[in-house]
Ligand SMILES: CCCCCCCCCCC/C=C/C(=O)SCCNC(=O)CCNC(=O)[C@H](O)C(C)(C)COP(=O)(O)OP(=O)(O)OC[C@H]1O[C@@H](n2cnc3c(N)ncnc32)[C@H](O)[C@@H]1OP(=O)(O)O
C-alpha cells in the first residue's frame with residue numbers, strides 16, 4: 296500500500312514528539328538552522344529548542360519563519376528570525392554578524408536549506424544547474440566559512456551539521472543535487488581536518504526519503520514509489536533526522552568529525568531509484 300503522502304507533521308505534533316535526549320542537553324547554547332520555515336529545518340529547530348537551545352533561524356520566506364519562531368517560543372526558548380538567501384555570500388556574512396550581535400555567541404550551525412527539481416540531466420538549462428549548485432553547494436559553503444571565521448576569531452568551539460542526501464549510487468533525475476551534495480560531503484571531510492585546530496567539528500546527515508512537504512516537488516509517479524525506496528518500505532519521519540543532528544552536534548558526538556550519518560531505512564543498500572519517473576528504456 297502506498298503511504299499517505301500529505302507530508303509533514305503539524306507544529307503541535309512537533310512540540311509533543313517524545314524526546315530521545317535529556318531536555319537540558321543544549322541549555323544556553325545558540326543554534327542556527329537554515330531553511331527552518333518548513334520540513335526538516337522546522338523540526339530540527341523545534342527539537343533543539345525543546346532541548347534548551349536558543350535559536351536563530353533563516354530562510355527566504357519571512358512568514359514561514361515567523362510561524363516556526365512562534366512555535367519555538369511556546370517552548371520558552373528565544374528565537375531570532377533572519378530572512379535571507381544563502382545563495383548570496385554578502386547576505387550570509389550579514390546573517391552571521393547579526394546572529395553574534397543578537398545572541399553573543401554561536402555553538403551549532405545546521406546547514407539544512409536546500410532543494411532541487413527532478414529533470415533528466417540532458418535537459419538542464421544553465422540557469423537551472425546554477426540554481427541547484429548555488430543552493431546546495433555554494434550556499435552551505437558560505438555559511439560554513441563565515442561561521443568558522445567567527446569561531447576562530449572568538450577562540451570558541453563550534454559544530455556544523457550539513458544535511459545532504461544518499462548519493463552513493465548516484466540519483467538519476469537529480470544529477471545536479473548529487474554533484475552539489477558530493478561537494479559538500481568532501482568539503483566537510485577536508486574542513487574537519489583544517490578546522491580541528493579551531494575546535495570546529497564538521498559532519499553530515501544523509502536522509503533517505505523523509506515525509507516533508509518538500510517532497511511535493513516530485514511527480515506523482517515517482518512519489519508513489521518512494522515508500523518502496525528502502526527495505527523498511529516506508530518514509531522516515533523528521534525526528535529520525537533531528538535526532539541524528541542532535542547526536543552529532545551534542546556531547547555524544549564530541550569525538551566525531553568528517554563523518555556522514557546515513558538515516559535512510561537501508562535505502563543505500565537496496566532497490567532502484569527514479570526521482571523523475573522510470574524512463575521507458577528501463578520499463579521492460
Ligand atoms: C523506488 C523509487 C525510489 C526513489 C527514491 C529516491 C528518492 C530521493 C529523493 C531525493 C532526495 C532529496 C529530497 C529532497 O530534497 S525533498 C525536497 C527539498 N525541497 C525542494 O527540493 C524544494 C523545491 N525546489 C526548489 O525550490 C528549486 O528546485 C530550487 C532549489 C532550484 C530553487 O531555486 P529558485 O527559487 O531560484 O528556482 P526558480 O524557480 O527560480 O528556478 C531557477 C531555474 O531552475 C530551473 N527549474 C526550476 N524548477 C524546475 C523544474 N521543475 N523543472 C525544470 N527546471 C526547473 C529553471 O531553469 C529555472 O529558471 P526559469 O524559471 O527561468 O526557467
Ligand SMILES: NC(=O)C1=CN([C@@H]2O[C@H](COP(=O)(O)OP(=O)(O)OC[C@H]3O[C@@H](n4cnc5c(N)ncnc54)[C@H](OP(=O)(O)O)[C@@H]3O)[C@@H](O)[C@H]2O)C=CC1
Nearest residue numbers: 330333334335354355356380381408409410504505507509
Ligand atoms: N525530505 C527528504 O526526503 C530529503 C531532504 N533532503 C534535504 O533536506 C533539506 C530539507 O528538506 P525538506 O525539509 O524536505 O524540504 P523543504 O523544501 O521543506 O525545505 C527546504 C528549506 O530550505 C529553504 N531554502 C531553500 N532555498 C533557500 C535559500 N536560497 N536560502 C535560504 N533558505 C532556502 C526553504 O525556505 P524558503 O523557500 O522560504 O527559502 C525551505 O524552508 C534540503 O536540503 C533537502 O534537499 C535530503 C534528502 C531527503
